[in-house]
Amino acid sequence: MKKDLNLMVAGPQGSGINFTSDTFAKVMARQGYYVYTNAELFSTIKGDHSYFRVRVSDQKIESYSERVDILIPLDAKSVIIHKGEVSDDGMIISEEKVDDKRFATISYRKILESVATKFNKNVSELNVMKNTVSLAAALKIVGIESKNLKDVITENFASRKIIAEMNNAVVDEVYNEFSFNKTFSLPPVEKKKRMLINSAEAVGMGKVLAGMKFQSYYPITPASDESNYLETLMDKYGFVVEQTEDEIAAINMAIAAANTGLRSSTSTSGPGFDLMVEALSYSGMTETPVVIFYYQRAGPSTGMPTRHEQGDLKFATTASHGEFPRVILTPGDNTEAFYDAVDSFNIAEHYQLPVIVLLDKSMAMSNTTTEVFDLSGVRIDRGKLVLNETSNYKRYKLTEDGISPRTVPGVKGGIFTIAGDEHEEDGHIFSEDPDNRIIMMNKRMGKMNLILKEIGENKKVKFYGKPENKKVILSWGSPKGAIKDALESFPDISFLQVRMIEPFPSEEVMKYLKGKYVIDIEQNYSGQLADLLREKTGIVVDSRILKFNGRPMAYEELMDAIKKAQTEKKVVLSYA
Amino acid sequence: MHNTYKTNVEIDWCPGCGDFGILNALTLALQDLRIPNENVVLTGGIGCSSKIPHYVNVYALHTLHGRSLVQGEAVKMANPELEVISVSGDGDGLGIGSAHLVAAGRRNLDMTYMIFDNGVYGLTKGQASPTLPYKENIKSLETENIKFPVNPIFLALASGYTFVARSYSYNIKHLKETIERAIRHKGMALIDIMQPCVTYNNINTKEFYDKRLYDLEASGWNPVVNKGDDPSVKISQAVQRSMEWGDKIPMGVFIQYERETYAERLSTLIHGYGTRNMVKEPIDQNGKPVANIQEVMESFF
Ligand SMILES: Cc1ncc(C[n+]2csc(CCOP(=O)(O)OP(=O)(O)O)c2C)c(N)n1
Ligand SMILES: [Mg+2]
16 A cells, blocks of 8 residues: 555635645645645635645555545634544644644644734734645644745745745744644655646646647636636747637637637537537538537536536537537546647547547646656647648548548638538538438548547557456546556456547457456446447446546545445445 | 629529629629638628528638627637628527627627628528517518517627628618728628518518618718727717618618727737737647647646
């Protein structure tokens, strides 16, 4: 078992819980530790109870733990709610003295008063720095030198020097005054520079590298973080991020910008994707290379806007009327999300079709230490894009592989007509000829087989563990982290991660699952991948481990479930 | 002179449809302005009117019902060098696409939006459109229209369009000139075009409009706001003129004023926007990405 340390910061939303947990995570990551965070927040701006977890280890970790070693409660309610999760030799950093050996008392008031006097301020002005008190206490307990925290604070408040100085004075005061009878020592690690990022940031970086020039979006949790992050980069890299009037506008703008010649994308969540569906089928019909980043959250309807779920797999594969080719990629961590962001544009432009990348709330909001991306193998493939003068041009010209050269407005001799009605090679719509319909359906749908043939196995599935194992876990997307962490205790179980859901890589999946005891793990009610597997391959999974309470999986509950799944057909997880 | 802006695609509008006049006026205007065909993008939504992109020899986007304008806006944002014209039926633009109509005024891109206003949903066989007057009982309806109509001119003025006009499909000279003025205008222009539907609307016909439409500007109205003047004074007067509907219906330009275009505003956020052509800018060199993200990655250390 890995040696790890788990911090929880809990309190009313808007009271600075994310500052406390983010800073703790940053300081530990800079020491060279691996960090994984989990954010559980309410769909309100201020007030409701929220809590953030930070798991730290000297070895790679990809999920959170049920165990809390250090609890920082920012109000009394948090003590009541989370006391039970704190382990027997854990610690609760608190202002109050309580008859419980886990409580480590620290006088916020005394510390803040002392700093207030030094800076000639009223202590009420320093109330917001309570978070710094507990943060410093937690880091001292873990044995981190104060300088490491002060450096991060100084960077955070670079534009407000005096605030940084006061916070740092609070840190010094805590390090001098606060003593405790317990320590949590993690094995020492060598310093290594890793990024502390979530998947929204990974995707943002991937899009920039891919040469994305147009992103349209309508605000929605948990997707807008990505667009807002891109807004901070648009000046430097020269691309447009447009906040539209609604999601219908967002997808239509991305489609039109793509047909004008820019790599274009939009990002959304379930309710927004619902509104985009008509235009999705338009992009299929018009063979427009558009990319949609789809961050799932708990549905249906508005559901639980800030909570986690993988409930939209089937929807994403079938959304729309009519039949057209689409590609759906399902990354399971930051690194995969980054490379998928680049690949999504390459696939969209090469095959001229919509690409959907399915992510989720957990990926969008969990900060994880991530190795710097290796860019040496990254390539741009714009497919049959024609930017120079041409002649005798037909947008939907029939070709060997079904993919037609694509011009953009401004190109001499390349005038096109693009239409969502069934069209002929020249894009015009007036014949409705039945033979032409067959030809055009074959042209478009033929891309699916082409993709299955041309895209390599490593982009379709990933297999972990020994091939001879009789039992195989099947999953997709974010459960990957908890599965990998849990499987360290089950060397006789392998793991098949499906990385591309559409077109479905039946051949590769069958190769790994045929004749095995298959345990499906998903964060939804029904086990949508298991159903899809049966539809596509006939394979019936032996057991399903499902979780749909809006919270991602902790690796311990998953370990229990994996044990049960060896005899039970269905195990439902409920840890929160 | 041969009209090089028409395609030879067979036109499937009803004989006598008002849309023919608009097609003629539009192609004549493009011919007059001598904009190279390949630099023009024409978008349509869905409807009889929205098929017009097939008939004009320029880059043509036949989009979805209600999405003509929003796609046109994105084309303009993606490549500001292009001349973008979006067209919609009154159902397309003022019904299902009305959110985009309002939002487009707020952006004020330098482009033109033409609404083919026939009071009906032509392509779906004559249901009432958002502009059909209250209590009118045209022959395609079972009952009289029990909704109040929207006023496209007033709505455009309120939404921030910097050029708002009404014209008429059977007055090709007026319409052609109005289209040219709209194209030359720097900012978002809307033309509401009275377009009789010979098949379903037996009230708002050629006879109906011929005797009612009068030239607003010839009768003394000056729509132009002088540079530097606050446009709100003239806008409120224009709103008043937009309310005229009855025995006399004004046509012509109601307002024209200058305001920062969306491209100008984007260029304050994105250095060099509008001066570089994003479409022609290479994103790779021999397949390798040109964007350098090293610094960005390091910002997360
Ligand atoms: C989403 C959607 N809903 C409904 C339709 C059916 N439809 C096609 S054209 C049309 C109305 C067109 O009316 P208008 O925009 O006024 O154009 P006109 O035919 O009168 O020129 C409708 C409702 C559609 N194509 N798409
Ligand atoms: Mg109409």
